[in-house]
Amino acid sequence: MNKPTLATLWLDGCSGCHMSFLDTDENILEILNIIDLVYSPIIDIKEFPQNVDFTLVEGAVNTVEDAQKIEEVRRKTKTLIAFGDCAVTGNVPSLRNPFGKEDTIKVAYSDEIMNFFKDGGLPEHLPKAIPLNKVVEVDYFIPGCPPPANAIYNILKGLISGSVPVATEWTRFGR
Numbered sequence: 001m002n003k004p005t006l007a008t009l010w011l012d013g014c015s016g017c018h019m020s021f022l023d024t025d026e027n028i029l030e031i032l033n034i035i036d037l038v039y040s041p042i043i044d045i046k047e048f049p050q051n052v053d054f055t056l057v058e059g060a061v062n063t064v065e066d067a068q069k070i071e072e073v074r075r076k077t078k079t080l081i082a083f084g085d086c087a088v089t090g091n092v093p094s095l096r097n098p099f100g101k102e103d104t105i106k107v108a109y110s111d112e113i114m115n116f117f118k119d120g121g122l123p124e125h126l127p128k129a130i131p132l133n134k135v136v137e138v139d140y141f142i143p144g145c146p147p148p149a150n151a152i153y154n155i156l157k158g159l160i161s162g163s164v165p166v167a168t169e170w171t172r173f174g175r
């Protein structure tokens, strides 16, 4: 019998959620025994595949490219999981929102850098950094900054077995 498939995606996050996924240590072997990892920053596959069973998405939607990517991933995923506080609420990337896109870019990039990239190179930012569910339908939310490794392990195991785990039994916002 074919194993269910898992993808992980990194949008506008610090990679901490993926580090926590790796921090499941030997439990990652158990997860990989029951699921096929088909796309992730930690493996070298360029194209997001069709009909993925579960996708963990780290990070907020901050750029036009992020929005296009999450829409593509939504079309190709059965169970889309907002993975960590940035994906669930906007969290750290959304701190720029009160200041506006133009002012944030001015503060973040010096004139020298802006001149260097004047013909393109900086990603086109959305007016605000927003959580996933402002762009696409999300099926499951895992809070935490980052979610602890045992939360990721237990929640994934539950989802793969067909149950709907209560995420807050293992993790909470800002943890």
Ligand code: SF4
Pocket (backbone or CB within 6 Å): 012, 013, 014, 015, 016, 017, 058, 059, 083, 084, 085, 086, 087, 091, 092, 144, 145, 146, 147
């Ligand atoms: S939720 Fe926390 S650990 Fe995860 S990407 Fe955002 S800032 Fe990093």
